[in-house]
Amino acid sequence: MAQGTHPLGLIIAVLCLCEGIAACKKVSPVGGTRGEGIGAARSELFADSRREINSSSNFFFAVWDDTFTARLGELPASGGAPEERIPYSGHWYPEVNGGTNVFGAVTKYDRAFNGGRPLAANWESANHSLRRTDPGANWAGHCNGFSAASSRHKEPARAVVRNGIVFEAHDIKALLAEVYMSAKYYFLGGNRCEQDRVRRPGERSDPTTMNECDDVNPGTFHVAIANWIGRKGYPVVTDMTVTSQVWNYPAYKYSAQVQRITRQTALQYLGVGGGNYVFNPAAEQFAFVNMTLNYAKALPSEPQGNVAPTREEGTKHLQYVLELNGSDEVIGGEWIGQSQTDHPDFIWLALEAMQGSGTKYFGNPNIDVNAIVSMWAESVGLDPSNPPPGLREPAWIKDWGKFPTFEVVLDDNQTGAVFMGREVNLAFKRRGPLRGEVELEVSVNGSQALNLKPTGNDDVSMRIRPVPGANRIDVVWRKGGLSFEERSLRFHAMN
Template sequence: MLKNRFVVMLPFSLLAAACSVQSSGQSNEPLGAVQQPEVWSAKDDPSLFSSDLVRVASALPTSGEVARIPWAGSYWPTYKDSINYRWAGPSSASPAKKYELAFGGADVEDAVSRYHGIDAHSNARSCTRTSQCDASLGESCARRAGEGRGYCIPTWFGICHAWAPAAILVPEPEHAVVSNGVTFEVQDIKALISLVHEGTTVKFVSLRCNDSDENMSRDEDGRPRSACRDTNPGTLHILLANYLGIKKQSFVEDRTFDYQVWNQPLRGYRILEQEEITSREANALVVEGSGAASDRYKFNPDAVSFLHVKTEVQYITETSPREGNVASRIDDYTQSSHYEYVLELDARGAIIGGEWVGRSKSNHPDFLWLPVRQPPSTVAAGGAITYTNVKALANASITP
């Protein structure tokens, strides 16, 4: 795997298997067991996105929105066999089948299932009905079309790790396209353009939490002891302000801090409250117990001043596979998360770290990543679907 400091090509095992990024590939330790330091680690450093970021808190904008809002699309759930799903009805052709009819090849749906869909989970529990699956894990008995037996697969598994970068890097398809006698509706094009973006080159910040909330080890202040403390709020604040506020460029957050992964492209943010506080007040916000009364800040010896911040972050959510172009209704697919944290500043007023506060200790992004580019040689479904063909469809769908 490439491990360049600024651009990391993440492998399929990292980006797939759920609506998720599995691991950063930047540590040899089990991710759920990594002990987080009190200051942000090298893996939380916002310079992993860019070396030219503004870090002085007073110089950062307090709100911002991206220049081109990412489009809303389906995460094409695994338990519905990914883009083999016949969204227009059981007698219709799936996006994968349409690709085969237009561009040739054989058994494209089998390849999609084997690499991205139900057959990719053939080591899971076999089932004939959902009652045989684990409801606590959100599993459903997933069966391919025409099959009586399938596998227990969590319903949140899918390709949001591929939809999110596609929604950022490629304009939303606008109308149907006829190619080699096959009509590709907007829904079909969205499915295909999402799938081929599973190989996107990205910049990645933080680690992945592999623990469930209820089984997570915490310190005396209620903070996760492991990678589940990610992302550092100072990192999030700097990247929100620089990318959404200054560059007007979207990136992706995993908005759930525990083992589930929901990758969402970001639309905008705004600082709801921001006030300077003392070290004693900072301790009182973060520390649980008698240590809260101390004037000596407990967590970062390099911090000389502090800000208490409440932030709203807007992200784009998923649609049904049946939805086509939704640009005119993008507000309906925009949702918000609210985060509260203490920012740690140095003598220049630059952000050098932070701590989550209150409910945000258990409700904050797990990791952040920036889609950079999609190599034109990319293939999906083991080579059955090529980026070049799919991108041609996407381009044709936005021309008159």
């Protein structure tokens, strides 16, 4: 299970080249979370690989209240978004053509919402426009904004009127692509490749380690696609190329032929000799996968007026070997054949759009996100005063275990997810010293697990054994027999 290195503080480059010419801007780390799956950084190598899917599993559980699985036998071989969730195709609004104002949508917005002052149009011209001689001029655009909006919203279908100005469907699509340049996102796996050549597995100095141009690890990729698209019918955004040119598209359907194979056959697929599988010593079983992934293409231009649906389907054919442990869990993989040099680079989920902050890497700060989402809702026949929120970042997940006066650490992390089948460490860390007699009472799943009187700066830890699925921790701090702080939180235990 060779894996890539993904420092959490890295600025994630969410860029794209759509149909060979389109691309996007970098996404600030303010807007997203790296929830790496199996293909995450391998600093402790094989013994810790299962733990690396904690973040993705916890996010999945927080959204769906369902278990994220890596067991191959539980992963559907095919699946897709329902008709109402299939992403639409849209223009990528290249910066050499004026960005999202190429057909005048931003100017219309200024007339309707900014009193005719060209606040949004001038900002777009200054920040989302390039000359044809500028570096990156042949690819810079709003492809990630289009992909994020398309993966979350039904295609605008009817014109709407705001303050006497008519916004047709193509105007609303442009404005959605603009505001979703500031989308929050959840990174499921992979990394930004800055090179034009990908090494084959046999060329690595350390066969167990992928670099940023070898990933996304196919184990991470397969598990993410099968859980999100296969089990939940929810589109994901995928950078379809592995080189320095990056193409972002919303993927929504897949079909895979999965065949169990021997270790020797896995080595033959990888084009290396010898009887030892050196790429992941923890692998006990193997499977060959031939997948077709379907996605919504970007358009070279935007059809004018109220034309819907607009769907042009693209396909990506992928082949890889999956590495499994003795419990049939996917713990990694390797690309094979042409997919060794032609495979997705990274995969992410688009969440709600944020208001632009003024940086050129975000959406236009002079365009109100809520106003655009309201127009979209009316355009598709929904209540413009109460549009559906869509998939949003769960409020509790980013601050799991963090309270004003203390923190909870579970199995040495704060992801809110652990692997069951063993005892794990539950620790409580005070943010300041304790004064006087303070009593700590901890209950796990309704049963009291701890009752003691900590002092000073001492941290408190204990061993617990989770049950499958949802677990609950209740914490009560008392002084003089009276409760002065009570907290509850849940976590997810995976097989």
